[in-house]
Amino acid sequence: MTAAEMREQTVEQLREELLTLKKEQFNLRFQAASNQLDNTSRVRAVRRNIACVLTILNEKARSAADAA
Numbered sequence: 001m002t003a004a005e006m007r008e009q010t011v012e013q014l015r016e017e018l019l020t021l022k023k024e025q026f027n028l029r030f031q032a033a034s035n036q037l038d039n040t041s042r043v044r045a046v047r048r049n050i051a052c053v054l055t056i057l058n059e060k061a062r063s064a065a066d067a068a
Contacts, residue, residue: 001049006056014060018053021046 006014025046031037 003052003056006053007059011057011060014053014057018050018057021050021053025050 001017006017009017025043028037028043028046032040032043037043
């Protein structure tokens with residue numbers, strides 16, 4: 001999902017996406033620890049997606065605070 005697509009989502013949808021990504025990150029870390037991880041680049045992609053979601057959530061929170 002691109003950043004533009006994420007910006008179109010609601011805050012609740014972004015929080016659900018963040019929860020899903022954190023669960024995936026946990027599972028990937030678990031696989032890496034037990035030497036069962038096949039796609040090592042997925043760890044980096046998930047970490048970046050988490051950062052993107054958090055950034056957009058912060059942008060939305062800041063713009064809501066400025067509007068109030």
